[in-house]
Amino acid sequence: xxxxxxxxxxxxxxxxxxxxxxxxxxxxxxxxxxxxxxxxxxxxxxxxxxxxxxxxxxxxxxxxxxxxxxxxxxxxxxxxxxxxxxxxxxxxxxxxxxxxxxxxxxxxxxxxxxx
Amino acid sequence: xxxxxxxxxxxxxxxxxxxxxxxxxxxxxxxxxxxxxxxxxxxxxxxxxxxxxxxxxxxxxxxxxxxxxxxxxxxxxxxxxxxxxxxxxxxxxxxxxxxxxxxxxxxxxxxxxx
Numbered sequence: 001x002x003x004x005x006x007x008x009x010x011x012x013x014x015x016x017x018x019x020x021x022x023x024x025x026x027x028x029x030x031x032x033x034x035x036x037x038x039x040x041x042x043x044x045x046x047x048x049x050x051x052x053x054x055x056x057x058x059x060x061x062x063x064x065x066x067x068x069x070x071x072x073x074x075x076x077x078x079x080x081x082x083x084x085x086x087x088x089x090x091x092x093x094x095x096x097x098x099x100x101x102x103x104x105x106x107x108x109x110x111x112x113x114x115x
Numbered sequence: 116x117x118x119x120x121x122x123x124x125x126x127x128x129x130x131x132x133x134x135x136x137x138x139x140x141x142x143x144x145x146x147x148x149x150x151x152x153x154x155x156x157x158x159x160x161x162x163x164x165x166x167x168x169x170x171x172x173x174x175x176x177x178x179x180x181x182x183x184x185x186x187x188x189x190x191x192x193x194x195x196x197x198x199x200x201x202x203x204x205x206x207x208x209x210x211x212x213x214x215x216x217x218x219x220x221x222x223x224x225x226x227x228x229x
Binding site: 040041088105111 | 147149156158159160164166204208217219220222
């Protein structure tokens, strides 16, 4: 059974049109992460939640926002997508933080295309 | 500046052969080192997690080594299979709980040919 679920798997949006990507988990993990991965590059952490505590990476553009209404769900909102935001967006979870040697479980990703 | 460098960038080997992927890092303070396997178009899957005190850790045909003195790690794949074709990413965790950082390498793209 899928443990980290991302919807949709593929998302097409227009330049400047807001889009929301969703992630849900059945693991009851405390930590949820959002990564951006462009072609042939390593995943880049955008932000993560430790329970309800939101941690934003310093270089994450203001265009990207996140919400975690409960333990199971986390959303990535892109307010005004640009062509450079086309990428794979990966959600991941871990029971505790990565410094605690916890395994991260990744979802299958949502591939975003901006026209 | 924290960095993780992987080599080679890409590797092609025959099915059944062994191979070794390299990872060098300059990350401080070090917490743990992870190897992930990422199939094309999928999310990464954790293979191993190693702490400062661990020299080697195995997961089936995958064996990771860590030399914390030289800040080097390797991932050895034994008796490769076609399903091993993927990108292998080395990731180093630093910091302490509540102030953690993951530094990703750019990965080695491994292709197994029949």
